Amino acid sequence: MKTKSKRAKHRLAADKEAFLEKTTLRKEETVKSLQRKERRTGRKNESRQSGTVKAKRTWKDKDRRLRRLESNERERQRMHKLNNAFQALREVIPHVRAENKLSKIETLTLAKNYIKSLTSTILHMSSGHLLTVDGTGAASGSKLYRHYQQQRGEDEHDEQLKKYSTQIHSFRQGS
DNA sequence: TAGGCCATCTGGTCCT
DNA sequence: AGGACCAGATGGCCTA
Numbered sequence: 001m002k003t004k005s006k007r008a009k010h011r012l013a014a015d016k017e018a019f020l021e022k023t024t025l026r027k028e029e030t031v032k033s034l035q036r037k038e039r040r041t042g043r044k045n046e047s048r049q050s051g052t053v054k055a056k057r058t059w060k061d062k063d064r065r066l067r068r069l070e071s072n073e074r075e076r077q078r079m080h081k082l083n084n085a086f087q088a089l090r091e092v093i094p095h096v097r098a099e100n101k102l103s104k105i106e107t108l109t110l111a112k113n114y115i116k117s118l119t120s121t122i123l124h125m126s127s128g129h130l131l132t133v134d135g136t137g138a139a140s141g142s143k144l145y146r147h148y149q150q151q152r153g154e155d156e157h158d159e160q161l162k163k164y165s166t167q168i169h170s171f172r173q174g175s
Numbered sequence: 176t177a178g179g180c181c182a183t184c185t186g187g188t189c190c191t
Numbered sequence: 192a193g194g195a196c197c198a199g200a201t202g203g204c205c206t207a
Contacts, residue, residue, distance in 0.1 A: 074194070074195080075196090078196080
């Protein structure tokens with residue numbers, strides 16, 4: 001695992017505004033490069049086309065170009081939403097230092113193991129509680145527990161906890 | 176400088 | 192038909 005502390009610190013130091021500025025800058029650069037590209041291809045097309053055919057094509061090209069730009073914008077918005085969701089997920093995963101920004105793949109992997117460890121913990125606790133209360137183990141909680149054991153095996157609980165805490169540890173180490 | 180991560184563009188496919 | 196979703200390509204930034 002790659003060390004992230006420096007980059008993460010740098011990212012946090014730069015506030016949201018700076019980030020937005022950067023994004024805008026990137027966007028402007030992209031637009032400029034697209035315009036350059038367009039001018040190049042435009043010149044090429046101009047040399048090939050003539051008369052009304054040329055006018056029609058230009059109109060069609062402009063229309064197509066406009067649609068493309070619109071769908072690019074929508075795609076950008078969609079990706080921003082996705083990134084917001086990633087950020088929200090990062091914020092609910094405990095025991096990770098705030099400045100240690102997780103990558104997307106790290107976020108997903110850690111979240112998966114966290115959910116697994118929580119699930120097995122809850123099932124263990126509810127099963128133990130119900131068994132001591134009614135002594136039969138016939139309650140729905142312990143049925144659920146038995147089902148979980150059939151699916152996962154008895155040692156899975158400790159495995160999940162170990163896996164999760166190891167992962168947390170490795171992120172803390174920045175390894 | 177190589178490699179990882181990310182944002183964006185793009186064309187294809189699916190869905191409403 | 193038009194928007195949403197997806198995956199590949201590309202290029203920029205950052206770190207070791």
